[in-house]
Amino acid sequence: MTVEASALPGPGSGSGGLILVLNCGSSSIKFALFDGMADPLPRQPLWNGKVQGIGGPNADFGQTGVAAFPVTLDATHPYRDALRLIRERVAERLDGRQVVAVAHRVVHGGSKYFQPVRVDAAVLADLKGYIPLAPLHQPFALEAVEILLEQRPDIAQVACFDTGFHHTIAKVEQLLPLPYEAWRQGLRRYGFHGLSYAYMATALAERHGEAARGRTVVAHLGSGASLCAMQGLQSVATTMGFSALDGLMMGTRTGALDPGAVIYLMEIRKLTLEQVGHVLYHESGLLGVSGISSEPRVIVQHEADEGEAGERARLALELYVRRIVRETASLAAVLGGLDMLVFTAGVGEHSAFVRERICKGLAFLGAQLDDQANQDDAPIISRRESRVRICVEPTNEEWVAARETLACLASSQVA
Structure with missing residues (x-):
């Protein structure tokens, strides 16, 4: 199937600038449509949803206020066809207004891109060079950019980088203990989940005022997971590094791992680079240890199982929590201390039992949890006497991408 040129009205086809945000993964595309004419930019999109199960037998389309329904995608080019479906559905809701830009969450900007940038052929070529550093996300975001550049060159494509928020960290935090030539070649700690942390910098300041400018650790816990140490609402350190494999144990990713273990694994199992990459990205983490699932809410249901299954479930969750506790403490x-601990993203926002176990491990820092507030996913879940303010704050990466895109378009017009 091909995408009809009229499927997404752009500049010159109507009035009222809309920003379409795309967040592309290997098997799903999330989308959100924002009113770029409103000032300030509304936090909630006019409409959002996702296509998931791309490339599999059970793809479906979900949207705001409507239960997901199955869709049939072209078997040869399912990703391209999913984009076509989104564009057609968005076009149906425009009511004569125009899409002036498409914002893309791009995970890796390397050492060259920290600010949102309008993508042309040269920028696209640069960004493709970072695919090996973020293979779960980078190629799919860039495929969407490339398709839209080809088919709708009249609509601006803007890349918004997950690495961008961490450009404030000191060089000593970026430096890897490799020969210094590696630094000159761009091997350094970049950090990720930057759109989420950028939203936290805004939302925490609004909710907590001056307290948010203190010594804060934000825990972005989803299928991918990382921590960010913030002071003055800026990143000063983070757990993910050169790639999105570093730091915390994740759903299917290892997190920080002795490189000697990787060398040994390749040697004894005679794995190629591609094969060992698959193990580290897709077969490890919670899924690999538990043998059950990549999701804590599923694994916890098996903790009481007898035999090896129960033991592996318990060990997987214990290791998952311990790594978060250790990295938070570091x-x-x-x-130089901890004033605020913030949970966000899917697990962080909704898994009370994970938050409880983490905070128990951080009691030595003065973290005291209010059990009822925690069960209610309240904005503040710490006791009054807790030395650490413990918070739950929903993230909003799509809004940040729309905001950055508007800023990018405005600066290009001035230039």
Whole structure:
């Protein structure tokens, strides 16, 4: 199937600038449509949804206020066809207004791109060079950019980088203990989930005022997971590094791992680079240890199982929590203490039992949890006497991407 040129009205086809945000993964595309004419930019989109199960037998389309329904995608080019479906559905809701730009969440900007940038052929070529550093996300975001550049060159494509928020961290935090030539070649700690942390910098300041400018650790816990140490609402350290494999144990990713273990694994199992990459990205983490699932809410249901299944479930969750506790403590050391701990993203926002176990491990820092507030996913879940303010704050990466895109378009017009 091909995408009809009229499927997404752009500049010159109507009035009223809309920003379409695309967040592309290997098997799903999330989308959100924002009113770029409103000032300030509304936090909630006019409409959002996702296509998931792309490339599999059970793809479906979900949207705001409507239950997901199955869709049939072209078997040869399912990703391209999913984009076509989104464009057609968006076009149906425009009511004569125009899409002036498409914002893309791009995970890796390397050492060259920190600010949102309008993508042309040269920028696209640069960004393709970072695909090996973020293979779960980078190629799919860039495929969407490339398709739209080809088919709708009249609509601006803007890349918004997950690495951008961390450009404030000191060089000593970026530097890897490799021969210094590696630094000159761009091997350094970049950090990720930057759109989420950028939203936290805004939302926490609004909700907590001056307290948010203190020594804060934000825990972005989803299928991918990382921590960010913030002071003055800026990133000073983070757990993910050169790639999105570093730091915390994740749903299917290892997190920080002795490189000697990787060398040994390749040697004894005679794995190619591609094969070992698949193990590290897709077969490890919670899924690999538990053998059950990549999701804590599923694994916890098996903790009481007898035999090896129960033991592996318990060990997977214990290791998952312990790694978060250890890394939080290490970031607290960098900050010189801890004033605020914030949970966000899918697990962070909705898994009370994960938050409870983490906070129990951080009691030595003065973290005291209010059990009822925690069960209610309240904005503040710490007790009054807790030395650490413990918070739950929903993230909004799509809004940040729309905001950055508007800023990018405005600066290009001035230039």
